[in-house]
Amino acid sequence: xxxxxxxxxxxxxxxxxxxxxxxxxxxxxxxxxxxxxxxxxxxxxxxxxxxxxxxxxxxxxxxxxxxxxxxxxxxxxxxxxxxxxxxxxxxxxxxxxxxxxxxxxxxxxxxxxxxxxxxxxxxxxxxxxxxxxxxxxxxxxxxxxxxxxxxxxxxxxxxxxxxxxxxxxxxxxxxxxxxxxxxxxxxxxxxxxxxxxxxxxxxxxxxxxxxxxxxxxxxxxxxxxxxxxxxxxxxxxxxxxxxxxxxxxxxxxxxxxxxxxxxxxxxxxxxxxxxxxxxxxxxxxxxxxxxxxxxxxxxxxxxxxxxxxxxxxxxxxxxxxxxxxxxxxxxxxxxxxxxxxxxxxxxx
Amino acid sequence: xxxxxxxxxxxxxxxxxxxxxxxxxxxxxxxxxxxxxxxxxxxxxxxxxxxxxxxxxxxxxxxxxxxxxxxxxxxxxxxxxxxxxxxxxxxxxxxxxxxxxxxxxxxxxxxxxxxxxxxxxxxxxxxxxxxxxxxxxxxxxxxxxxxxxxxxxxxxxxxxxxxxxxxxxxxxxxxxxxxxxxxxxxxxxxxxxxxxxxxxxxxxxxxxxxxxxxxxxxxxxxxxxxxxxxxxxxxxxxxxxxxxxxxxxxxxxxxxxxxxxxxxxxxxxxxxxxxxxxxxxxxxxxxxxxxxxxxxxxxxxxxxxxxxxxxxxxxxxxxxxxxxxxxxxxxxxxxxxxxxxxxxxxxx
Numbered sequence: 001x002x003x004x005x006x007x008x009x010x011x012x013x014x015x016x017x018x019x020x021x022x023x024x025x026x027x028x029x030x031x032x033x034x035x036x037x038x039x040x041x042x043x044x045x046x047x048x049x050x051x052x053x054x055x056x057x058x059x060x061x062x063x064x065x066x067x068x069x070x071x072x073x074x075x076x077x078x079x080x081x082x083x084x085x086x087x088x089x090x091x092x093x094x095x096x097x098x099x100x101x102x103x104x105x106x107x108x109x110x111x112x113x114x115x116x117x118x119x120x121x122x123x124x125x126x127x128x129x130x131x132x133x134x135x136x137x138x139x140x141x142x143x144x145x146x147x148x149x150x151x152x153x154x155x156x157x158x159x160x161x162x163x164x165x166x167x168x169x170x171x172x173x174x175x176x177x178x179x180x181x182x183x184x185x186x187x188x189x190x191x192x193x194x195x196x197x198x199x200x201x202x203x204x205x206x207x208x209x210x211x212x213x214x215x216x217x218x219x220x221x222x223x224x225x226x227x228x229x230x231x232x233x234x235x236x237x238x239x240x241x242x243x244x245x246x247x248x249x250x251x252x253x254x255x256x257x258x259x260x261x262x263x264x265x266x267x268x269x270x271x272x273x274x275x276x277x278x279x280x281x282x283x284x285x286x287x288x289x290x291x292x293x294x295x296x297x298x299x300x301x302x303x304x305x306x307x308x309x310x311x312x313x314x315x316x317x318x319x320x321x322x323x324x325x326x327x328x329x330x331x332x333x334x335x336x337x338x339x340x341x342x343x344x345x346x347x348x
Numbered sequence: 349x350x351x352x353x354x355x356x357x358x359x360x361x362x363x364x365x366x367x368x369x370x371x372x373x374x375x376x377x378x379x380x381x382x383x384x385x386x387x388x389x390x391x392x393x394x395x396x397x398x399x400x401x402x403x404x405x406x407x408x409x410x411x412x413x414x415x416x417x418x419x420x421x422x423x424x425x426x427x428x429x430x431x432x433x434x435x436x437x438x439x440x441x442x443x444x445x446x447x448x449x450x451x452x453x454x455x456x457x458x459x460x461x462x463x464x465x466x467x468x469x470x471x472x473x474x475x476x477x478x479x480x481x482x483x484x485x486x487x488x489x490x491x492x493x494x495x496x497x498x499x500x501x502x503x504x505x506x507x508x509x510x511x512x513x514x515x516x517x518x519x520x521x522x523x524x525x526x527x528x529x530x531x532x533x534x535x536x537x538x539x540x541x542x543x544x545x546x547x548x549x550x551x552x553x554x555x556x557x558x559x560x561x562x563x564x565x566x567x568x569x570x571x572x573x574x575x576x577x578x579x580x581x582x583x584x585x586x587x588x589x590x591x592x593x594x595x596x597x598x599x600x601x602x603x604x605x606x607x608x609x610x611x612x613x614x615x616x617x618x619x620x621x622x623x624x625x626x627x628x629x630x631x632x633x634x635x636x637x638x639x640x641x642x643x644x645x646x647x648x649x650x651x652x653x654x655x656x657x658x659x660x661x662x663x664x665x666x667x668x669x670x671x672x673x674x675x676x677x678x679x680x681x682x683x684x685x686x687x688x689x690x691x692x693x694x695x696x
Contacts, residue, residue, distance in 0.1 A: 023490065047484075
């Protein structure tokens with residue numbers, strides 16, 4: 001796996017001695033941290049898969065298990081808040097293995113002086129999101145640190161789900177010929193947070209897409225054979241495709257003209273010099289689907305509100321394994337590569 | 349359950365508008381936060397039990413699920429570090445349901461500028477602790493926040509384990525007549541951290557007791573009928589006993605002279621004006637055991653290194669349900685009540 005990463009992302013790393021924002025970006029520096037620090041220390045078959053969740057065989061069944069820390073700023077943004085994000089993010093990481101999410105844990109780190117009213121607002125938002133996804137927040141923990149030792153509130157959720165029999169989904173299972181399906185527009189979450197943070201005039205016009213995707217996955221599984229699934233959160237669609245291409249040792253060819261992007265999001269990205277391909281989403285998925293099932297799966301996706309704008313954006317190929325190529329708007333071809341570091345810090 | 353808390357801890361609460369350090373203490377303010385914010389929002393049967401883990405029926409089996417955030421300062425202290433604590437703490441919360449721990453997740457929140465060398469040291473320490481407890485760190489996440497937005501490093505672990513058939517352990521299952529068994533000396537972890545933090549002359553003489561307790565619990569289960577188990581971490585033995593008495597609606601009577609406390613710990617507590625009964629432990633458990641099995645369970649505990657100093661320190665009674673009484677060193681009797689707020693902030 002480390003070699004595949006090296007293949008798709010030649011590492012021009014200067015040796016670093018301290019953590020930089022880019023280590024949390026989901027890009028090359030994140031991959032380096034995983035490869036050089038976490039994998040050697042924790043080495044085991046689950047972690048080595050580099051999926052966003054572990055699937056563990058217990059008592060004859062299979063349990064999906066995942067965690068994410070949320071440090072988004074601001075805590076409340078157009079279309080959502082840190083609580084909704086923390087629930088949907090973990091529900092979605094479970095769903096990306098094909099699992100039915102069962103329950104979540106929630107651990108809060110609070111800064112002394114944080115308004116209890118905001119804590120109540122976040123927990124109520126988590127409760128609504130959990131109810132919408134059909135999961136319980138079954139266990140939790142709260143720690144308080146002195147003023148100045150944390151920025152208001154961090155929320156870490158973990159979750160467990162049940163993987164149905166016969167389902168074998170992993171970022172490493174894409175095969176040449178598979179069609180690449182995207183569930184809707186990209187960049188909404190990242191630009192909603194950024195426009196609030198930067199006080200742009202788009203503020204309020206762009207809403208985060210935060211949403212649970214477990215029922216969309218259920219509908220897709222019923223319609224055809226799904227090989228790989230990922231929700232393109234931090235690092236965006238571009239990063240997810242690079243990771244899946246590397247993990248599955250397939251080439252990926254996509255067409256920019258087929259990728260839906262909202263007009264406001266495109267404009268905001270241009271203003272800030274960002275590429276929507278690398279901007280975070282919190283209610284979208286990208287999937288590698290067996291070619292003959294692609295039409296049926298697409299139709300099933302479009303019948304659900306969270307997949308209404310789904311599109312086939314490309315395919316997996318045997319050529320250039322680990323590399324993602326994109327036909328651009330003007331008909332050229334570019335290599336899609338992992339961003340080096342941080343495009344948008346603290347976006348989730 | 350909220351009413352039981354009210355019973356054992358008459359709430360002289362002034363209305364608060366912001367989070368204070370005491371909300372993370374494990375004492376009355378923590379209980380208030382759970383009762384007034386988390387329970388109403390997340391209400392479900394698992395959370396309502398107020399155990400340190402949820403036990404969930406999946407596919408005919410039972411899975412224990414738990415989480416804890418770790419914000420201890422300093423990160424490295426005599427006898428351990430935040431990584432070892434994060435693994436053992438979650439392993440122990442699983443073990444307290446009688447579960448065999450299977451795997452953990454680890455979510456890191458890092459401050460920009462944190463030395464990579466320290467990150468490597470912590471992860472290696474986590475790996476050693478996981479190997480010692482026989483669990484895998486199967487999934488994880490890393491977020492980085494800008495300098496000043498977090499104090500170096502926070503680690504949140506979650507864990508899943510398998511509860512063996514026939515095992516029914518909960519803080520609410522203690523019964524009158526049960527013997528109260530304690531696995532060893534109290535206060536070591538809290539005073540190890542405090543002596544380092546305060547630069548006391550005890551620094552280095554007192555070591556944290558951080559240790560996995562899953563094998564001790566396994567030995568206890570093989571020796572007799574265990575009704576309730578808890579690891580007295582923040583809030584200490586006193587808080588755990590108050591919570592178990594309230595949850596089980598039993599009275600508890602213990603004898604201070606039977607509770608082992610190291611001489612150095614006692615001296616350090618006196619110097620800082622602390623009561624060892626409320627100081628954190630990270631490798632101890634307290635258990636309510638069926639009276640006729642108490643001798644056999646005690647013998648089994650003493651055969652393991654982490655239970656060598658185990659002792660029977662009292663019993664559960666039908667009188668004064670929810671109230672813990674302690675015979676003092678000088679022969680008097682005192683009520684053991686939940687501490688109001690924070691005795692030792694950021695101890696775990």
